[in-house]
Amino acid sequence: MITLYGSARSSAGRCFWCLEEVKAPYNAVEVNFRTKEHKSDLFLKINPNGKIPAMVDDDVTLFESMAINFYLAEKYKKDLLGTTLQEKGYVYQWSIWAIAEVQPPIIGAFIQKVFVPEDKRDLGLIEKSLAQVPAFLKILEDRLGESKYLAGNEFTLADLNTASVVSILNHIQYDLSSYKNLSNWLTVLSEREGFRKYAALLQK
Numbered sequence: 001m002i003t004l005y006g007s008a009r010s011s012a013g014r015c016f017w018c019l020e021e022v023k024a025p026y027n028a029v030e031v032n033f034r035t036k037e038h039k040s041d042l043f044l045k046i047n048p049n050g051k052i053p054a055m056v057d058d059d060v061t062l063f064e065s066m067a068i069n070f071y072l073a074e075k076y077k078k079d080l081l082g083t084t085l086q087e088k089g090y091v092y093q094w095s096i097w098a099i100a101e102v103q104p105p106i107i108g109a110f111i112q113k114v115f116v117p118e119d120k121r122d123l124g125l126i127e128k129s130l131a132q133v134p135a136f137l138k139i140l141e142d143r144l145g146e147s148k149y150l151a152g153n154e155f156t157l158a159d160l161n162t163a164s165v166v167s168i169l170n171h172i173q174y175d176l177s178s179y180k181n182l183s184n185w186l187t188v189l190s191e192r193e194g195f196r197k198y199a200a201l202l203q204k
């Protein structure tokens with residue numbers, strides 16, 4: 001049985017969404033940041049980075065949210081990895097692009113706006129980070145004008161992983177309404193059964 005460490009309201013969220021999509025049985029284990037459980041010797045044996053998410057599945061222990069999602073798809077629902085060589089390439093492309101290129105500036109602004117008290121915020125950092133976002137959104141908007149989903153006609157991990165990054169913008173009231181294809185895609189994804197089950201975890 002899969003054990004996923006972390007809260008749905010964190011980088012682990014995309015793994016909970018994936019677990020619900022692939023319908024895998026799992027245990028969810030909260031890691032207490034207040035008591036620094038994520039830096040405890042016990043947890044560092046699971047993830048030496050001292051971060052969530054981490055996953056244990058019998059003798060397999062993994063860190064990095066997107067690596068966990070690739071593992072889950074490979075084990076439980078291979079179609080999520082794409083069915084043709086081209087689709088598989090796109091699944092890697094969009095997932096790696098989202099985590100390596102798009103997430104850093106978005107998280108930079110998110111941390112400042114959500115966790116740093118207003119009088120201590122680095123406004124220059126927020127401005128510099130958010131200035132990078134429109135170019136990424138245009139790339140997605142254009143791609144979603146060509147096909148319903150990022151890798152083609154079917155929902156894949158490319159959509160789940162990329163949407164999980166772009167959706168962080170909703171937490172900082174970033175206006176996405178002028179990106180029609182992107183907004184429509186996010187709506188379609190939010191209507192999926194797997195997404196709804198994951199969203200219900202956020203209410204707990």
Ligand SMILES: N[C@@H](CCC(=O)N[C@@H](CS)C(=O)NCC(=O)O)C(=O)O
Pocket residue numbers: 010011012038050051052053063064065066
């Ligand atoms: N690239 C990692 C990022 C993980 C990450 O930064 N997790 C945060 C919570 S969202 C964390 O555990 N932070 C604790 C720390 O940095 O000490 C992933 O996607 O799994």
